[in-house]
Each structure stands twice: as structure tokens, then as C-alpha cells.
Amino acid sequence: MQVNTDSVILGAWAKSNVREPSRILDIGTGCGILALMMAQRFPGAFIDAVDIDDESAGEAAENVLHSPWADRINVSREDFLSFVSPAPYDLIISNPPYFSRSMLPESKRRILARHSHPDSLSLKMLAEGVSRMLAQSGVFTVILPEEGAAVFLEEARSLEKPMFPHRFTRVFTRPGKPVVRILIQTGNTEKLPVREDLTIYENNGNQYSAQYVRLVKDFYLWA
Numbered sequence: 001m002q003v004n005t006d007s008v009i010l011g012a013w014a015k016s017n018v019r020e021p022s023r024i025l026d027i028g029t030g031c032g033i034l035a036l037m038m039a040q041r042f043p044g045a046f047i048d049a050v051d052i053d054d055e056s057a058g059e060a061a062e063n064v065l066h067s068p069w070a071d072r073i074n075v076s077r078e079d080f081l082s083f084v085s086p087a088p089y090d091l092i093i094s095n096p097p098y099f100s101r102s103m104l105p106e107s108k109r110r111i112l113a114r115h116s117h118p119d120s121l122s123l124k125m126l127a128e129g130v131s132r133m134l135a136q137s138g139v140f141t142v143i144l145p146e147e148g149a150a151v152f153l154e155e156a157r158s159l160e161k162p163m164f165p166h167r168f169t170r171v172f173t174r175p176g177k178p179v180v181r182i183l184i185q186t187g188n189t190e191k192l193p194v195r196e197d198l199t200i201y202e203n204n205g206n207q208y209s210a211q212y213v214r215l216v217k218d219f220y221l222w223a
Contacts, residue, residue: 003033005200006143006181007095011037012215013169013183013198014093014141020044021090025133027080028052028121032060032073034093037219039069045091047073050083052121080121080129088135094142096126123148127155131163139166139187149182156186165193174201174209 011034021042026035029049038047049064051057057077064073076083123144130140140163144152156163167185172178183198200212 003031004095007033008037008216008219009171009181009198009200010034010093010095010141010143010183011041012219014038014041014091015139015167015185016042016091017137017139017187018090021138022046023087023089023091023135024048025085025089025092026050027092027094027126027130028096029060029075030056030095032063032075034095035060035073035075036063036067036069038091038093039067039072040218042091045072048085048089049073049075050078050080051075052077052079081125083129085133088138089133090135090138092130092134092138092140094126094130094140096121096123096142096144123152124155127152127159127163131156131159131161134163134188136188139185141183141185143171143181143183146179146182149184152184153186161188163188164190166191167194167196169196169198172197172199174205175199175203 022045024038024045024047026038026047026049029035029051032049035047035049038045049060051060054077057075061075064070064075134140153165163186165184166187169183170179171181171183173180198211199209201207202209
């Protein structure tokens, strides 16, 4: 089970507008890490986890099966664009494809999972799908590079049912370095967004910052 830092940060950072969300959707679940983190954090929630890739969906289902939360997570091998839910979600979460300007890898599975490509989920399609499935008081959380974050927010605002930013967190590898990711929470209600910064490492780059440890301590044995 390969777990990347983006997913752990997103899963630990995500919040819900309701104290105990009952329905959560994980888009592009990969190995299932975000679905598992949501199940751990919200004991009363039922989680749908979808992925277009057969191998990823199979891996996620296997990981869920061997977890304490198998009865609350449903994994589907399905294209998000054709996914139909019987009810809206209180919380939707995604670590989507976003490496649009980097060299595409040979593996189509990697293309679908991490790169903006005609065969993968675009930020516009993501915003449109989330807007349809979000409950009125629900929120969507996502992690993106700075450029992708700007594109997503523009797409979200331009929807027929627009989504507005509620929280922003800029992520840095260590002090003095450029922004590497932005965490975004959006919802259907317009409000003044909360803006924060998160630094992963101390200045030397060899030790995690106290801020990062506090955020992820419930998900790592070393924290």
C-alpha cells in the first residue's frame, strides 16, 4: 500500500461543516488511504470510494477488507463522471490528477491517476461533478499545486450551482521554499475564507515540523 504525503495531509486536514458527517465520497481513491482516514476520523460516516482504474479499485477494496472499517466503506471501480449516488454527501474529498505540464509516464494507470490528460478527470469535470453531489451544507476538500488551485477555484465559481472557498492552506516543504501545494475547502455558501500556512519540515529539511506532526499524529506510529 503506497501512501503519498499529499493524501495524508489532505486526509488529516479535511473538515466537515456538520459535526458528524453521515455520507462521505472519496473521488479517485487509489489505494483507499483517504477513505480509510475518513472512516477513522468520523466513526458514524459511511464512505463511498470510487476509482476508474481496475487495479487501484482492487487494491483499495483489499485494504478496506483488512481494516476495522470494512462495514462502512464501499469501493467501486467506476468512472466518477458516470457515478450515481442515491443521496448527496456531507463531505467530498479528492487528491486528483494535476501534473499537466510534466512529462507523461508510459503507464496509462499513472496517467489517469496523477496527470491532467484527455483520458483523466479534468478540474472542470471534477468541479461540476462535486457541485451536483454536494449536500447544501456539505463541503469539498482537495489538494492541488498553486496553478491548479487557481484553475479549480475559477471553475467552481463559474458553475450554475457555484462553490465558494471556505479555507485555504498553503503547503511548504520547509521555511523559505516556494509553495508546493494548496489545500482548499469549498462549499455552496459564500463566506470569508480562513487562510493558513503549513510547513512540513524544519529548516534543516531532516526533521518534521511540530506543526506537521500535530496535524498527522493520529495516522503515523512515529508521530
